Amino acid sequence: MLNYLTFNTVSEFFCLTVALICLLKDKELIWRLLIVFLFVTTACETGGIFFATEYHDNQWLYNIFIVFEAAFVLAIFNNLFKKHGGNPLLAALGGVCFAGSYISDLMSHGFFKYSNNTFTIMSVLYVTFALYFFYLLVKSDIYIDLKYSAEFWWATGTLLFYFGTTACNIFDKHLEKILITPTLNLSYFIFAVLDVVLYGFWSYSFICKRWEAKKLEP
Amino acid sequence: MVTAIFLIAPVFIVVYILVYNQRKKRHIEEKAQMKLIFEAELIKTQMEIQEQTMQTIGVELHDNIGQLLSLTSLTLNSIELENVDKAQQKIDAAIELNLKSIKEMRLLGKLLHGEQLVKLGLEEAIRNEIAWIEKSGKFTVIYDIDGERPAESNTDKDLILFRIVQEIFNNIIKHSQAKQIDIRLTYRADSISLQVIDDGDGFDIDALTEEQKGMGLKNIQKRAEIVGGEVFIRSQPGQGACIEIIIPYP
Numbered sequence: 001m002l003n004y005l006t007f008n009t010v011s012e013f014f015c016l017t018v019a020l021i022c023l024l025k026d027k028e029l030i031w032r033l034l035i036v037f038l039f040v041t042t043a044c045e046t047g048g049i050f051f052a053t054e055y056h057d058n059q060w061l062y063n064i065f066i067v068f069e070a071a072f073v074l075a076i077f078n079n080l081f082k083k084h085g086g087n088p089l090l091a092a093l094g095g096v097c098f099a100g101s102y103i104s105d106l107m108s109h110g111f112f113k114y115s116n117n118t119f120t121i122m123s124v125l126y127v128t129f130a131l132y133f134f135y136l137l138v139k140s141d142i143y144i145d146l147k148y149s150a151e152f153w154w155a156t157g158t159l160l161f162y163f164g165t166t167a168c169n170i171f172d173k174h175l176e177k178i179l180i181t182p183t184l185n186l187s188y189f190i191f192a193v194l195d196v197v198l199y200g201f202w203s204y205s206f207i208c209k210r211w212e213a214k215k216l217e218p
Numbered sequence: 219m220v221t222a223i224f225l226i227a228p229v230f231i232v233v234y235i236l237v238y239n240q241r242k243k244r245h246i247e248e249k250a251q252m253k254l255i256f257e258a259e260l261i262k263t264q265m266e267i268q269e270q271t272m273q274t275i276g277v278e279l280h281d282n283i284g285q286l287l288s289l290t291s292l293t294l295n296s297i298e299l300e301n302v303d304k305a306q307q308k309i310d311a312a313i314e315l316n317l318k319s320i321k322e323m324r325l326l327g328k329l330l331h332g333e334q335l336v337k338l339g340l341e342e343a344i345r346n347e348i349a350w351i352e353k354s355g356k357f358t359v360i361y362d363i364d365g366e367r368p369a370e371s372n373t374d375k376d377l378i379l380f381r382i383v384q385e386i387f388n389n390i391i392k393h394s395q396a397k398q399i400d401i402r403l404t405y406r407a408d409s410i411s412l413q414v415i416d417d418g419d420g421f422d423i424d425a426l427t428e429e430q431k432g433m434g435l436k437n438i439q440k441r442a443e444i445v446g447g448e449v450f451i452r453s454q455p456g457q458g459a460c461i462e463i464i465i466p467y468p
Contacts, residue, residue: 127228134235143246146239159228167224190224197225 004049007192012042015199015206022210030079031150031209037072040065059114063106066115070098070122073158077129080151084136094125120169123162130159150209157201164194259444260374263381270384274350275326283322290315325353340376341367341403344383348401351387358398365405372468378441379412379465386414386461389434394418396458410467417458423451438463 016038023031044065051058078091098118105115133155137144146152168175168190178186293312297305328346341363348359383401390396396418404411426435435451438461442449447465 131231134231138235138238143243144239145243146236152235156232159232160225163228164224 003053004046006045006049008195009042009045009049011196011199012038012045015203016042018203018206022206026209026213028079030076031206033072034076034206037068040068044068057112060112062114063111066102066118066122070095070102073122073126074098076154077126077133080133080155081129081136083151084133084140086132086136090129090132094122094129097125098122116169120166123166123169126158126162127166130155130162134159148208148211150205150212153201153205153208157198157205160201161194161198164197165191168194256374256444259441260377263378263441267377267381267384270388271330275330278322278326283319283326286315286319286322290319325349339367339371340379343376343380344401344403347380347383347387351391351399357390357396360398360400362400362402363405364402367405368468370468375410375445375465375467378445379410379463382438382441382463383412383414385434385438390414390416390418394420394459405467408466409464411462411464413460413462415458415460420453420455420457420459422455423453 016035019035019038023035026032044061048058048061051061074091074094077094078088080086081090082088098121101118101121102115105118133151137146137152144152168187172187175187175190176185180186180189290312293308293315297308299305328349345361348361351357352359387399390399394416396416398417400413400415402411402413404413439449442463442465445465447463450462450464451459452462453459
């Protein structure tokens with residue numbers, strides 16, 4: 001049972017709980033759908049631990065998850081771009097990039113090996129999209145109090161996580177050689193911290209979304 | 219620690235966005251504050267123009283039209299119907315006085331309309347003001363307009379510029395002992411320039427104390443600044459004065 005209590009599962013579960021409390025009655029469908037995404041994420045993470053323990057292989061599961069991840073993250077970026085006067089075609093272009101690299105990965109090494117190239121390409125794309133969103137915020141004449149902006153903190157979490165994972169992937173060969181415990185290398189801990197950062201920022205973003213909704217209530 | 223190193227760049231970007239956003243907030247607040255000041259100044263300008271108009275009308279009614287009508291009344295009262303020839307002369311004189319009163323009244327009506335003239339065009343409003351000054355017979359005014367008035371005008375700036383013209387005229391009338399006033403209004407591609415030159419006593423701008431600068435010069439400076447303009451004053455004792463105001467336009 002303790003196997004299932006990792007930095008990842010705990011932070012994901014925490015974020016899912018916050019999402020359930022804050023987003024369940026949100027007016028925007030895309031934000032409500034984030035609950036589904038977080039549910040899928042938590043289930044996948046738990047399932048991943050199960051398959052790794054029982055069958056020593058869970059890469060196929062993450063190959064399925066990466067599709068959900070791309071769909072949800074791109075959909076939210078699409079929503080942000082539309083709202084802030086960005087180019088809505090960019091997210092669609094991201095979808096095309098994903099499809100291309102995913103098919104290429106599957107064709108080169110099959111379904112049972114993790115599509116690492118796709119993850120790296122998409123991570124770079126998400127970072128670019130988050131920066132583009134920041135550019136839209138800076139360019140806009142309208143002032144938004146970013147301290148309480150759900151969109152800003154969601155994009156910040158996304159930027160930090162995917163920037164960190166991309167950097168980590170680049171240095172993975174060196175990082176995996178550094179063992180922190182007899183069984184866990186440095187990469188594992190970096191990913192754990194990045195997970196906490198991501199779900200921490202997303203949780204705060206959901207709280208902001210709830211505050212926004214409360215402000216608009218009559 | 220390693221994670222922190224990896225995240226230095228994105229964290230820096232996020233902090234930059236937050237700091238920039240705060241500056242944007244301050245900028246928006248300052249803009250709103252400036253707009254309020256501008257609107258308040260505009261209302262003050264309108265009030266001052268109205269006040270000056272009312273003062274002129276008061277003086278004119280008392281000193282000129284009032285006198286003319288009194289004289290008409292006296293003339294009519296002194297008519298002796300028995301002496302037809304003399305009576306006819308007095309009636310003619312009364313008619314002439316009455317016509318003069320009507321003419322003066324018309325000029326006053328134009329002055330009252332002067333405020334509205336600003337809305338129709340700065341040039342007309344200034345022309346009207348000049349007509350009033352020339353009426354005193356103490357000044358010769360030369361008025362030139364250069365360049366083409368832009369298709370799109372800015373009535374707020376016109377109003378402020380018109381008030382500046384009034385302030386300059388007030389200063390000339392009160393302090394300069396000038397005989398001639400040259401006014402040149404120049405429309406440029408993105409600005410308007412107003413130059414007023416008089417041949418009066420002049421003054422040493424550096425030697426003027428704050429009190430001597432008075433409200434007149436200070437107000438001219440302040441009003442020009444509020445519409446993003448500049449004021450250039452050149453003067454020497456005994457050599458008249460030249461005041462030039464350049465403001466972005468429209």
